[in-house]
Amino acid sequence: MIKGVVLNRSTVRLFILTGVLLAVLGALPLVAFAQDVPELTETYTAPDGTFSFQYPEGWITNQEVAGNAIALFNDSSLLENEGDTMPEGLLLMVFVSPAVAAEMDIEAGVTPQDVLTTLGNGVTVSNEEDTEIEIGDRTALSATGEAEIGDVLLLAIPFGESDTAYVMAVAATGTMKDFEPEILAIVETFQPEIVCMISSGRAVNMRSGPGTNNDQQGTLSPNQPVRADAQETGADGFVWWRLADSGAWVRSDVVEEDGDCDLLPGPDAGKETTTTTTTRDLNTAKNGDNILFSDDFEDGSTLLWFAEFGDPQIVSNDGSHVLRFSGGEAASLLIGDDWTDYEVSMRLKFTQNADIAAIMGIRYSDEGAYAAYMSTTAGRVGLAYLLLPGTFNLLSDARAGLIAGQWYDVKVRAEGTRIELYLGGSLSSWISSRQLSQGTIFFIAPGGAQFYIDDIVVTDLSK
Numbered sequence: 130m131i132k133g134v135v136l137n138r139s140t141v142r143l144f145i146l147t148g149v150l151l152a153v154l155g156a157l158p159l160v161a162f163a164q165d166v167p168e169l170t171e172t173y174t175a176p177d178g179t180f181s182f183q184y185p186e187g188w189i190t191n192q193e194v195a196g197n198a199i200a201l202f203n204d205s206s207l208l209e210n211e212g213d214t215m216p217e218g219l220l221l222m223v224f225v226s227p228a229v230a231a232e233m234d235i236e237a238g239v240t241p242q243d244v245l246t247t248l249g250n251g252v253t254v255s256n257e258e259d260t261e262i263e264i265g266d267r268t269a270l271s272a273t274g275e276a277e278i279g280d281v282l283l284l285a286i287p288f289g290e291s292d293t294a295y296v297m298a299v300a301a302t303g304t305m306k307d308f309e310p311e312i313l314a315i316v317e318t319f320q321p322e323i324v325c326m327i328s329s330g331r332a333v334n335m336r337s338g339p340g341t342n343n344d345q346q347g348t349l350s351p352n353q354p355v356r357a358d359a360q361e362t363g364a365d366g367f368v369w370w371r372l373a374d375s376g377a378w379v380r381s382d383v384v385e386e387d388g389d390c391d392l393l394p395g396p397d398a399g400k401e402t403t404t405t406t407t408t409r410d411l412n413t414a415k416n417g418d419n420i421l422f423s424d425d426f427e428d429g430s431t432l433l434w435f436a437e438f439g440d441p442q443i444v445s446n447d448g449s450h451v452l453r454f455s456g457g458e459a460a461s462l463l464i465g466d467d468w469t470d471y472e473v474s475m476r477l478k479f480t481q482n483a484d485i486a487a488i489m490g491i492r493y494s495d496e497g498a499y500a501a502y503m504s505t506t507a508g509r510v511g512l513a514y515l516l517l518p519g520t521f522n523l524l525s526d527a528r529a530g531l532i533a534g535q536w537y538d539v540k541v542r543a544e545g546t547r548i549e550l551y552l553g554g555s556l557s558s559w560i561s562s563r564q565l566s567q568g569t570i571f572f573i574a575p576g577g578a579q580f581y582i583d584d585i586v587v588t589d590l591s592k
Contacts, residue, residue: 167311169318173199180226180294183318185311199224203311215279217301220308224319227292237293241272241283244295259285265317273305280305282312289321325390327370328354333384335377339369339396346377354387359396371396421471422464422587426450434460437571444581446478451581454487454574461493465569468492470590472542473570476583479533482506483578486531490515490571491541491548499565500573501541501550501558505531511558512550514565525558541570544590 169183173190191200207219242259259270267287274281279301288294336343340363357370368381426443427450439458479486482505490498497516511526540551549559
């Protein structure tokens with residue numbers, strides 16, 4: 130560890146998104162630019178209202194990255210390019226708010242140079258200290274680097290009175306300077322927001338405007354805090370709060386406030402931009418509030434899948450795209466370390482028979498995992514606990530007539546202490562254990578096995 134920096138699994142995954150190990154170069158000069166800065170017409174506001182930033186039209190935000198960090202891409206079509214390096218013309222920016230940095234165990238005051246240094250094996254630091262740059266009215270610290278994947282820029286930005294936020298940018302080798310105008314313009318808009326949460330112990334009328342003379346617009350659900358984004362004093366003399374999700378208004382004397390509600394602006398003080406919370410989630414189809422993740426692999430990207438070993442590939446099968454695992458390959462999902470009660474459904478097809486033809490993990494951590502296993506040669510399915518790196522403890526199994534070349538509907542469910550495996554809609558095996566309470570999913574194809582997965586949907590059971 131360098132200078133007290135703490136990087137856990139979630140932190141490392143933030144950098145895995147760029148394919149790093151990073152080798153640090155001397156700092157690129159971030160000074161004046163001749164290029165025109167693009168117009169920033171869109172605004173991303175965090176769901177909890179703690180921060181926002183602006184970006185050009187057509188760029189894509191993605192919430193499904195490590196540790197709740199937010200990724201921004203300038204061109205989604207370039208993400209389909211396979212390879213180990215950033216495609217030329219593609220820019221990735223990752224925004225880490227102070228709260229998310231704390232969740233990742235990034236200690237207060239950690240500098241870009243500290244982070245790059247702490248990445249470990251394969252990192253060569255050439256510049257002795259961080260470079261100060263002026264971004265609007267703030268002085269930020271920057272460090273730059275180069276790796277096999279491309280150029281890397283890391284910024285530590287003052288946020289609020291005493292906090293620090295971080296932004297990482299990645300581009301193809303030799304192209305970072307081409308993106309400097311966009312990067313600095315966007316980072317200048319990366320700001321903390323006022324947080325005001327409104328709640329009530331009973332149902333409260335909401336109005337279409339700040340006053341009882343306005344139409345009723347439903348009721349505020351009891352004991353469910355919602356964020357307010359504006360205030361106004363109505364003709365009745367009461368302060369009214371505008372709710373961010375619906376635009377409806379509630380009167381201040383019948384609700385409770387938490388946060389800096391008194392600092393909220395009036396309703397006409399907003400930015401002259403189109404406000405969006407998420408434009409598109411890459412590799413993720415949000416079909417409802419309880420859908421944590423889904424992927425049909427039709428965009429050809431494995432951005433959110435980390436190859437633990439081997440190189441799982443997206444291939445064509447029966448007119449669609451599927452994720453293929455062959456013997457000696459495994460991958461885990463980059464998100465979901467904090468998932469607790471959830472259900473994973475998918476389609477699965479074996480293309481080679483094996484004693485253990487597939488392993489599907491649920492509640493996966495660096496130390497171990499619960500996993501479903503399937504054997505086509507023995508005709509058995511079951512649940513096990515994997516004590517990594519290789520101990521396989523069988524906990525429950527059942528007979529099943531599995532054959533290669535046929536698609537199966539598979540579901541693994543983790544709720545409380547109970548883990549269940551379903552095959553074709555029927556409960557096949559279940560266990561009860563307190564050994565592991567949260568974690569993400571993964572797949573393993575042992576030696577001699579090969580299988581396809583498709584149409585993965587992860588559903589939150591805690592709501």
